[in-house]
Amino acid sequence: MSDPAPREDVAAFLAYLAESAAPPVSALPVEAARLVMRANCTLADAPPVPLARIEDIVVPGPAGALLARLYDRRTGRSDSPLVLFFHGGGFVLGDLDTHHSFCTWLADTLDLPLLAVDYRLAPEHPFPAAPDDAEAAARWVAQEPDAFGFRVTGLIPCGDSAGGNLAIVTMQQLALRPAQVPVQACWALYPYVGGGTDWPSYRDFGTDFFLSSDEMAWFDAQYRAIAGDIRHDCLDGPIPPFPLLVHTAGLDPLRDAARAYADRTRAANVSVTQLEAAGMIHGFITFRQAIPSARDDCAAFAAAAKAMIAVDPSR
Template identity: 50%
Template sequence: MSDTIEIERDTSTMSAPFVRPDVAMLLAMMAASGAPPMDQMPLADARDAYRMMRFVADADPTELAIVRDLTCPGPAGDIPLRYYDARESREAGPAIMFFHGGGFVIGDLETHHPYCTELAAKMDLPVVAVDYRLAPEHPFPAAPTDCEAAARWLAENGKTLGLDITGLVFTGDSAGGNLTIVVSQALMAKPAAVPVIAQAPLYPVVDSSQTGGSFTEFAEGYLLTAEAMKWFGDSYAATPGDPRNDCIHGELATLPPTLLVTAGLDPLRDQGRDFAARLIKAGVDVTYMEMRGTIHGFICLRKGVPSAQDDCDAIFRGMKAMLAR
């Protein structure tokens, strides 16, 4: 046993991490393209590049009965939303609210549109995606403030969409995974018109102070880089330790059943592992999934990384099992 511990601590003897063949191919193509990293582009160009990635690397949208743009009132004006449903009408039941990733700086309803259509189809539940304000024009806490306002609006106004909503399920990736947890914490502390019944943060950022471990091991060469995280953090300008950003410091014991997903080659992997462990210790019903051999952002890479479809299907199965409990 002591020999095993010694080997784990001696990083010089560790073998290279497992990388799926399709992930390796995508990373090689991106490296060969010569395109500058997004954090080195002008802001408008970075946002355009992120939108364009959808057409290069993501699957086509899934056909649905309803895809409708709408707005809800927010603290700084109307918040754009997009409503997805595989059915024209449905009986009373839960609704999913989705918060997109992009480091609080890039990303919008378009970047995650294919995933949201797939989420609505595979879960057979209504999905409402939130186009919250982005930094640096709107730094912290604009994003969580908008998302909480949108969640409370949906809880009270489902009937305007023809829905009888009995509970809310929050999910999102990366920055959206952070917002998933932050909004859950806010609505558990001050309940909305209907309860939060589950959450599914995907490779979330939960601790902006993280150093070492996966943050160092995968600092470059695996899509999301440490430099990009610095750019996002500087732009977002959150107060260090504020639980509305570093949600690992927020109230954990009251959180709803949680499906927490990480990617094996992600700088954020270890903080996701840590957060899942803390939730378990706090007594929360947790399902933890780590998608081995893949990278941050995989839910939006189903064409560039075909194995990501299996990962997404596993997420949907996990969410269904969580709701069935």
């Protein structure tokens, strides 16, 4: 169990947010909220890591072309798994730029290629646009394993918050109807997994801990998901046999539901690595400058991911 007290740097960050008296995103027009998230990520996150290859590409989607960005520390990569990354933002906010710095860091740290997908956002494109796009991107990579100049040998859906939901949902859909390239693992950072709001963490951390219950209700109203649909409520979906990494934050309203999903997966005799950032808030992967200790949590996540797939250092 996590200590309910925030770390010193987390407490300082929360105090700064309280003193700024900025309106919550739920009080803003959607486009303004998106601008705020972009600005916050630019200010709060660490600088991007220089990589040998950062390339914007177009991926076919179910309703038209999707933008995506390929990250790789190598230009001459051989056969390799590929991390398929989906950004957070409540299915309403976020884009390739909000998580750009983290994606450069993760691709560099893991020495794996990473493809970030700019899926469609609500309210312009409500559910199931996001999971449809995520699954389509995964299947396109599997059908075109040599599209990047190296052979993709496995898929690793990965994401944070809403993107963690999309990573799990994509894994579940690929378990129900396998793609031409296998899923090797799934990595979810403080994911939204459904399960409603009747959780102690939702009550304990729904105010004054960055992600609020009011904001989550606002995201839900924009996204308009169908209750119980397994492409949204992961807890109601199948349990695939692929190794799962779940990294929760101790002061996150979503913490307990994500723990429950990890427990349910473990009970099905599937390999689960479960980490928790004690004293940490939701969204920490894009706060590595504002909350320096978040770097240690990201490093723990990367170490667990490396151990899970046994990365070949010669690749």
